[in-house]
Amino acid sequence: MKIGIIVGTRPEIIKMAPVMRECENRGIPYFIIHSNQHYSEEMDSIFFNELELPKPHYNLGVGSGLHSNQTGNILIKMEPILVEEKPDIVLVQGDTNTVLAGALAASKLNIKVGHIEAGLRSYDRMMPEETNRILTDHMSDFLFAVGPNQEKILKSEGIEHDKVHVVGNTVSDSLFQHLEIAADKSQILQELDVKANSYFLVTAHRASNVDIPAHLVELLGLFDKLHDKYSQPIVWPIHPRTKAKLEEFNLEVPSYLKLSPPIGYLDFIQLQKNAQLILTDSGGIQEEACLLGVPCITLRENTERPESIEVGANVLVGRDADKALSAAEKWLSAGNFSWENPFGDGHVAERIVDICLGSEPVEAEDIIA
Ligand code: UD1
Ligand code: UDP
Structure with a gap:
């Protein structure tokens, strides 16, 4: 099993960090492709340093641009790497142009796609991220949903039941x-x-x-x-x-x-x-x-x-x-606040990696704490 991990922007680096760490700790072969959609030191390398992440194995250097230009450049530069590396699964996280391009490049090569944070919908099609989310979900083989709301949304859109896994959000792992x-x-x-x-x-x-x-x-x-x-x-x-x-x-x-x-x-x-x-x-x-x-x-x-x-x-x-x-x-x-935590128990990356490996994930009963 070889995993390809794709990141491009600040939130993807932060939320993908626990998955990278889990692969590293378990000795799973993996590689990181960074599109470099974010590239300024304070939007990019500061997070690799602070979170003590391995340097990306590939940096596509795409930088900023109009949507199609940026998405197209990532697609073009990603394809030969995926052809050469032959991962069993490619993981993308969130809703950026990097996510859409990464999922599409893998999907066209018949490589399995895992979408972390699947099933989120604002129902606002003016938002570029909404298109990215919907298309990525519908290309994915593994849909890692945060909670039951997202599971319901994905099923209502006709996505097969057994592709959807309710795991929580890796934002909780990073934060905790x-x-x-x-x-x-x-x-x-x-x-x-x-x-x-x-x-x-x-x-x-x-x-x-x-x-x-x-x-x-x-x-x-x-x-x-x-x-x-x-x-x-x-x-x-x-x-x-x-x-x-x-x-x-x-x-x-x-x-x-x-x-x-x-x-x-x-x-x-x-x-x-x-x-x-x-x-x-x-x-x-x-x-x-x-x-x-x-x-x-x-x-x-x-x-x-x-x-x-x-x-x-x-x-x-x-x-x-x-x-x-x-x-x-x-x-x-x-003055005083307390509410339920709907975003995960801090063990979300473990579940995601378990599911990628085909093993039974750790109990999910704590996801909605
Ligand atoms: C992108 C994502 C958005 C995500 C956000 C996280 C898309 C469509 N948008 O938005 O979903 O919430 O990242 O922060 O994928 N710039 C720099 N340095 C950088 C990066 C950007 O100066 O490292 C400036 C450039 O002027 C650039 C502008 O920010 O044109 C916008 O960057 P871009 O990546 O296109 O979109 P974000 O607004 O960052
Ligand atoms: N963040 C950060 N420094 C900042 C602003 C945000 O480290 O100056 C982190 C924040 O903790 C969160 C992530 O960046 O984990 C959110 O990124 P952003 O708001 O850029 O993107 P979005 O989540 O809206 O896609």
Whole structure:
């Protein structure tokens, strides 16, 4: 059994790390292909270093580009590697262009495809990731679903029952493996001069929020209103896409917004854990906030992670400042939070590798803790 592991962006590196570690620990032959969709040090190599991951065996160096250009380049560069390596299965994680291209390249070569985080749906076809998810699911032989919601969705789309495996989300493995290390090592609160539980944390990078000038202005307006009411510092480790758009649209950022470049995983865990509130349009951060017990305000009209809303950890506000203010008020006046964990028990990669090897996975009864 030889496994091909494909990554391309920050969240894929973080969420695939536990699978790489599991292959390494069990001595399973595997290789890593990195598309290099993300390439800046703080979006890429920082995570390989911090998470002590092996260097990718292949780096396709595709970089940024328009969707078809980027996807097509990955396909073209991936094919000869898969032909040469002949893996028994290729694993992809999530919903990026790298995922779609990796799954398609393998599928065309009749190599089995395993999709980690299968079955997520926002039902928003304007979102490039939604197309990537649907196509990848329908090309996959192993669909590693996070929970019963995703299992139901995949079955309703006609995907055969025996291809779907409910395993949880590897985001829980990564988070639980690094929480203590982050608490020990990170000095990020001191570096940013903020105190635990007295700042809000923001991230934003969805095309629908940051690529349209009026939408980015609306987001800045939402932060203004939040600051007017609470006078809290707002920490914003800014995604390179958003930074480029602020510059392109000539938008000023007020000084209460503590902008920083994207930061490493350990520091980011520490920042999330100690935030009073998280405001984000990220998929992974909605999950991590829920796992860390920090309330999340999602700057989107929809989410493919409805579980965090169902357990009471997350609320959708789009770019509506009044909705964000009333969510903040509700949570800040409550003070104490606890909810169920719908995202996994920290042993998800073990199950995925067991299933790839054809052995019985460890008991799944703890997935919905
Ligand atoms: C991509 C994924 C998105 C995922 C996100 C994680 C797709 C369609 N989008 O979005 O699903 O949530 O990654 O962060 O696959 N840039 C840099 N350095 C980098 C990477 C990007 O400066 O290392 C800048 C470039 O200006 C680039 C822009 O960010 O044009 C967008 O990068 P791209 O990979 O196209 O999309 P993301 O917004 O990062
Ligand atoms: N993250 C990080 N540093 C940052 C912002 C995010 O390490 O400055 C991590 C975060 O903990 C999560 C992942 O990156 O694991 C989320 O990535 P992103 O928001 O870029 O993508 P998405 O999850 O929306 O696809």
